[in-house]
Amino acid sequence: EIVLTQSPGTLSLSPGERATLSCRASQSVSSSYLAWYQQKPGQAPRLLIYGASSRATGIPDRFSGSGSGTDFTLTISRLEPEDFAVYYCQQYGSSPLFGPGTKVDIK
Amino acid sequence: EVQLVESGGGLVKPGGSLRLSCAASGFTFSSYSMNWVRQAPGKGLEWVSSISSSSSYIYYADSVKGRFTISRDNAKNSLYLQMNSLRAEDTAVYYCARDPLGTSSSWYYDYWGQGTLVTVSS
Numbered sequence: 001e002i003v004l005t006q007s008p009g010t011l012s013l014s015p016g017e018r019a020t021l022s023c024r025a026s027q028s029v030s031s032s033y034l035a036w037y038q039q040k041p042g043q044a045p046r047l048l049i050y051g052a053s054s055r056a057t058g059i060p061d062r063f064s065g066s067g068s069g070t071d072f073t074l075t076i077s078r079l080e081p082e083d084f085a086v087y088y089c090q091q092y093g094s095s096p097l098f099g100p101g102t103k104v105d106i107k
Numbered sequence: 108e109v110q111l112v113e114s115g116g117g118l119v120k121p122g123g124s125l126r127l128s129c130a131a132s133g134f135t136f137s138s139y140s141m142n143w144v145r146q147a148p149g150k151g152l153e154w155v156s157s158i159s160s161s162s163s164y165i166y167y168a169d170s171v172k173g174r175f176t177i178s179r180d181n182a183k184n185s186l187y188l189q190m191n192s193l194r195a196e197d198t199a200v201y202y203c204a205r206d207p208l209g210t211s212s213s214w215y216y217d218y219w220g221q222g223t224l225v226t227v228s229s
Contacts, residue, residue, distance in 0.1 A: 035215040037152075044202055044219035045152065056217060088152055092214035095168075098152040 002027050002091055004099035012107040019076040021102045023089030028069045030093035036065055036074045039101075040085045048087075049074065079104070109133040109218045111203045116223030123193050123227070129186040129203030129220055137161075137181035140206035142216060143188050145199035145225075155201070156188065159212060171197075193227045200224050 003026040013019055023034065032052035037045040047056040049065035052072055062077040076083055084106050089099040115127040129141070143155040156177040157166045165177055176189040186203055201223055204216035 033214070044221055045216075046219070047215065047217050050207075050213075050215050050217075090152075090215060096154040096157075096214045098154070100151050 002029070002094060002097060004089055004091060004097060006087075006089060006099040006102045008102060009100075010103045010105060012105055013079055014107045015079050015081055017079050019074075019079055019083070019104055021074040021076075021087055021104070023067075023072040023074070023099050025070045025072075025091055029072075029091045032068050033091060033093035034065075034067070034072050035090045035092065036063075037088045037090065037098075038083075038085045039088065045088065076104075109205070111205065111218060111220035113201065113203050113220045113223040116201065116225045118226045118228065119193055120229050121194060121227055124189070124191045125193065125225060127188040127190065127201055127203075127223060127225070131184045131186065131203075131205075134205075136179075136184040138209045140164075140208070140212040141179060141186045142204045142206060143177060143186075144202045144204050144216065144219075145197075146202070146222070147196075147199045150199075153199075157206070157212060157214070158186070160209070164212070190225070193225075195227050198225060198227045 005024045007022045034052045036049040039045040053065045064075045066073050086101045086103045088101045110132045112130045119125050140159045142157045158177045174192045178187045203220040205218040206212050207217035
């Protein structure tokens with residue numbers, strides 16, 4: 001069974017800074033079946049990235065995904081005030097599984 | 108506009124039952140696989156169950172297998188989750204979520220409802 005680890009647990013940054021979030025799988029994720037979601041307090045998750053690097057409909061291009069195999073990255077090129085949230089990765093190459101999340105908060 | 112609206116959550120005693128519903132609109136419901144995903148208070152996300160567009164394929168997480176039953180009514184544009192033998196660890200917000208692929212399953216989720224809270228406590 002695949003285990004997903006996200007790091008760091010919390011990322012404290014200022015608006016305008018670059019955010020780099022990591023998602024590591026204990027086994028290779030087949031066909032880069034890796035998605036990223038954003039969740040704000042009291043809201044449902046929102047799909048950002050699927051297939052490791054494809055942006056979902058309506059997602060700004062400051063969000064980008066990369067990686068393959070066991071190491072994946074979500075990059076937010078310049079943080080906007082609305083980007084402070086929790087981010088989850090999800091692998092869907094086998095039974096769907098979410099990572100524990102990375103909280104991006106305001107420094 | 109795609110909308111998913113869950114209902115049916117509430118407080119139930121351990122061992123009790125509850126039926127969740129999800130009303131879908133803004134898309135051709137009968138063409139999409141649908142899912143339930145839950146989130147315990149202050150915790151991460153956990154996939155619960157999936158059902159294909161015609162109900163031919165149904166899957167459950169091990170944690171709910173044998174206790175929960177997913178179903179759908181395409182004529183009513185509705186998704187359901189029958190939850191029996193509830194445990195304290197089933198306490199969570201339950202989200203209805205759409206799989207973006209039409210005729211098959213991709214296993215990621217492009218639209219989510221706002222969720223309904225299920226609390227299992229004596």
